Amino acid sequence: MLQPLRILFRPKWMVSRSSASYVSRMRHLNKIKEEDEACRAALQSGNIFLYHKLAPLLRWTDSGIYQLPALQTKDVEEILEKLGGDKEMVKESILINCTEQNEAQFSFDVGAIDQAAVEEQCRGTFVDLRKAFFLLRGSEAPLVARGQALLRWHQTNGFCSSTGQPTQRNQSGSQRVCHSSGITYYPKMSPVVIVLVSDGKRCLLGRQSTFPRGMYSALAGFCDIGETMEEALRREIAEEVGLEVESIQYSGSQHWPFPQSSFMVACHATVNPDKTHVSVDKEELEDAQWFSLEEVQEALTIKVPPRNNKGEPTVFWVPPSYAIANRLIQEWANQQHLKS
Ligand SMILES: NC(=O)C1=CN([C@@H]2O[C@H](COP(=O)(O)OP(=O)(O)OC[C@H]3O[C@@H](n4cnc5c(N)ncnc54)[C@H](O)[C@@H]3O)[C@@H](O)[C@H]2O)C=CC1
Ligand SMILES: [Mg+2]
Known part of the structure; x- marks a missing residue:
């Protein structure tokens, strides 16, 4: 539940x-x-x-x-x-x-x-x-x-997607209107869930092939229309790593401008410690792995990862502090610390 x-x-x-x-x-x-x-x-x-x-x-x-x-x-x-x-x-x-x-x-x-x-x-x-x-x-x-x-x-968004006519903005730029169709357009964000999955002792981090070398992050995915945040979160984890989430805790949110405006909703989630086998969807992720508290603590200390002569990072590291993924990882590490 x-x-x-x-x-x-x-x-x-x-x-x-x-x-x-x-x-x-x-x-x-x-x-x-x-x-x-x-x-x-x-x-x-x-x-x-x-x-x-x-x-x-x-x-x-x-x-x-x-x-x-x-x-x-x-x-x-x-x-x-x-x-x-x-x-x-x-x-x-x-x-x-x-x-x-x-x-x-x-x-x-x-x-x-x-x-x-x-x-x-x-x-x-x-x-x-x-x-x-x-x-x-x-x-x-x-x-x-x-x-x-x-x-x-x-x-x-200079043109109406219904009539093809130019849209006009109000002075502040908080909306654009097509006077031909009467449609008002508002700035858009895409809701995304980002989740740090834990089995009680380890946390699950993944990487896309486009990430800088060695960087692993919390798993994320766009919400589908009609889904609740909880449904999107459970679906994304099932799709990307083949795991079933048991509990969810909200942590925080962030506007993320890359590549375009996403509204990131960040959560912690747990899975049954007896059901932790990861099967990665290679279309979505290059890799996903369980990491121990020690490994995560080490990665959190790295501000700028060391690089080889091709300029590629050579160690396991996590997104920088301005990314909400970093906060999730930090919070998880703090909680594990309190437990031990
Ligand atoms: N701030 C942070 O700490 C982090 C932010 N992110 C952001 O989360 C976002 C989602 O993560 P992904 O794993 O890539 O999502 P994802 O797992 O849903 O996969 C991306 C695919 O979803 C589809 N998609 C569905 N709706 C979309 C929409 N509105 N815009 C773009 N693509 C859409 C596209 O086919 C796209 O290739 C990314 O934009 C990424 O930058 C990811 C990790 C950390
Ligand atoms: Mg994803």
């Missing part, structure tokens, strides 16, 4: 923010998301994060870390004019969030404007998102991913 879901941890945001300021911020954000006039006003005093062909602009700071530079709207207008663009383009910025001080945050792709010239003007570098996600700290990594996900969605 499946166990009822149980929250295993209290995320920081649940305890650290005062509810009054959080409520007012969320209401402010919702207003500028829904009301075009309010959003235009917010853009005038807001912060803009720049992208070039969906690669975010990062800046190396004096304190020796990469940062996501927040530009003022008038600065972006100036840069656009200076580099031969139209300053009105800034109105295409997309709302992504707002700061603790209620300043709206937007993402904007400079498009055809020369990359090197923008980099020089902004004293930064456009970096591929996979790299940027790794280089940024704290809340900047999910923020930059969200900004890119929204820009990508707008770039690929």
Whole structure:
């Protein structure tokens, strides 16, 4: 039988923010998301994060870390004019969030404007998102991913899939409408379950042939339409490794921008310790193996795996801390530690 879901941890945001300021911020954000006039006003005093062909602009700071530079709207207008663009383009910025001080945050792709010239003007570098996600700290990594996900969605949803007519966005970019069919389109995410299976002593990790050498992760799969999360999880484990899950515990969730927006729901699951024979579906996975606590603890200490002369990692390692798979593995190791 499946166990009822149980929250295993209290995320920081649940305890650290005062509810009054959080409520007012969320209401402010919702207003500028829904009301075009309010959003235009917010853009005038807001912060803009720049992208070039969906690669975010990062800046190396004096304190020796990469940062996501927040530009003022008038600065972006100036840069656009200076580099031969139209300053009105800034109105295409997309709302992504707002700061603790209620300043709206937007993402904007400079498009055809020369990359090197923008980099020089902004004293930064456009970096591929996979790299940027790794280089940024704290809340900047999910923020930059969200900004890119929204820009990508707008770039690929310019036409109605029913009529073929152009769709029009609202000012914040929270939706697009086809005025011919009346269909409203909203940014889309694909729900994915990611699960760390345990037999009580070991945990099961797998790898796809596209993963970097030596890296094993928790098993994951897209939910099918009409499935519950629990059904998707049980099906994926049965399909990919031929095991039947006995219990499930919810752990947390994450927006994952690669290759496109997925909504990752992370869980722990157990199997009967007498039924642990793994039969890998080679279409889906290159390999899946049971790992001991000692092996997992060792892998968790590896920040950058050692590499051979072809640049390939030479040891067993697990996804980095920004991936929710890492948190599942860390949580499992902590629990095993408490048991022993
Ligand atoms: N954040 C994290 O820690 C981790 C994230 N992931 C992510 O989880 C996702 C799913 O994992 P997989 O094992 O690849 O899934 P999967 O086991 O469902 O296999 C992928 C296949 O599912 C099909 N599919 C069904 N719906 C799809 C959709 N909406 N989008 C794309 N393909 C769809 C496609 O045929 C695709 O080849 C991947 O995008 C991966 O990047 C995976 C491991 C760790
Ligand atoms: Mg999978």
